[in-house]
Amino acid sequence: MAEDEPGDGAPRAQDGPYTGPRATDVTPEPDHGDDAGYITRTRFLSNAAIAGGGVLTAAIMVPVVGFAISSPLHSEDYRWVTIGPASEFLKNPPPYATPVPSTRIGEVTSLAVSGPDPDADRRAFVVYGLKDPAARPTPGQGEDPAAYEARFSVWASRLGADDFDLIAIWNRCAHLGCPVAYSPGSAGYVCPCHGGAYDGRGMVTGGPPPRPLDRLDIKIVDTGKTYTPEQIAKGEDRVPLAVAAGSSNPRLQVLVGKPYSIDQEQRPFPLAGPGQPVSGTLSHLYPFH
Ligand code: FES
Structure with missing residues (x-):
């Protein structure tokens, strides 16, 4: 019989408190919160939202500002x-x-x-x-011309x-x-x-x-x-x-x-x-x- 087979009553190497790695012992990811050069997913999404908002704002404001500026300038061409x-x-x-x-x-x-x-x-x-x-x-309908x-x-x-x-x-x-x-x-x-x-x-x-x-x-x-x-x-x-x-x-x-x-x-x-x-x-x- 192989030595690790159950039933022989002898203590086994794996018996007793488990001392191996546990899920809760996972090494935490390094926190790059203070590292301005590191792009976390949260930071990426925040930056993307800000950039998208900027593009939308520019799309609205550029024609408005351009019109406001160009009108007086254009009028001087005449x-x-x-x-x-x-x-x-x-x-x-x-x-x-x-x-x-x-x-x-x-x-x-x-x-x-x-x-x-x-x-x-x-x-x-x-x-x-x-x-x-x-x-x-x-002339009214049927109105005499005179x-x-x-x-x-x-x-x-x-x-x-x-x-x-x-x-x-x-x-x-x-x-x-x-x-x-x-x-x-x-x-x-x-x-x-x-x-x-x-x-x-x-x-x-x-x-x-x-x-x-x-x-x-x-x-x-x-x-x-x-x-x-x-x-x-x-x-x-x-x-x-x-x-x-x-x-x-x-x-x-x-x-x-x-x-x-x-x-x-x-x-x-x-x-x-x-x-x-x-x-x-x-x-x-x-x-x-
Ligand atoms: S009706 Fe279209 S340019 Fe005059």
């Missing part, structure tokens, strides 16, 4: 550009104030606007007309200088930037790329554009007078439209300047890029909507 004598743009009376032809929205002049920035080849439509085209009477003309004449006779304005509309589509064209038939602007449509003041009437056409600041000045930069900054060089409209003075010139965006209520906003809404809920979600 300067006032003289586009011609006021008498060229202020035809009197404006077509708005005459019943025929009924579809015209005002004098629309398409011209190249030179500038020092890459958009130097942009074009502008300069429109002289009613601030509120919807106020213009239209009665309509009489009604129109009464309305037109009440128009004052404050009812008209001179605006410069940039031809860059507010959807993705294609150049829009003026369509006399629709008395508005159409975009050849995706069917964007605007009325005569550049307000969206159809298609994907998220906001109206951008505008350029515009003013009429008397080039025979000089003004200090402070006076110009305050707008003291601007000749009122009502004064210029009734004048043939060749020194009165029209200038266009810094572009800006508007919303459908014609409220001004800093210039936005194509596709960017400037008001409403979508403007807060851009570019994530």
Whole structure:
């Protein structure tokens, strides 16, 4: 019989208290808590979470900060550009104030606007007309033409200088930037790329554009007078439209300047890029909507 077989009654080498290694005696892992160069799993996960949060924060903040910084910088790239004598743009009376032809929205002049920035080849439509085209009477159904003309004449006779304005509309589509064209038939602007449509003041009437056409600041000045930069900054060089409209003075010139965006209520906003809404809920979600 082998000596380690049970049943012989003799003490065995493995009997008695166990003195070998125990599970609780496992040698503890060295604590690297004070070792900044040692990457524990906890530290790795913490660092990864911090890095991920940083990336997300940057993704949100970089466009915001960039927009805040670039807008004022970008605006300095623009300067006032003289586009011609006021008498060229202020035809009197404006077509708005005459019943025929009924579809015209005002004098629309398409011209190249030179500038020092890459958009130097942009074009502008300069429109002289009613601030509120919807106020213009239209013939009622079955209305006698003579009665309509009489009604129109009464309305037109009440128009004052404050009812008209001179605006410069940039031809860059507010959807993705294609150049829009003026369509006399629709008395508005159409975009050849995706069917964007605007009325005569550049307000969206159809298609994907998220906001109206951008505008350029515009003013009429008397080039025979000089003004200090402070006076110009305050707008003291601007000749009122009502004064210029009734004048043939060749020194009165029209200038266009810094572009800006508007919303459908014609409220001004800093210039936005194509596709960017400037008001409403979508403007807060851009570019994530
Ligand atoms: S770029 Fe004008 S509708 Fe798309």
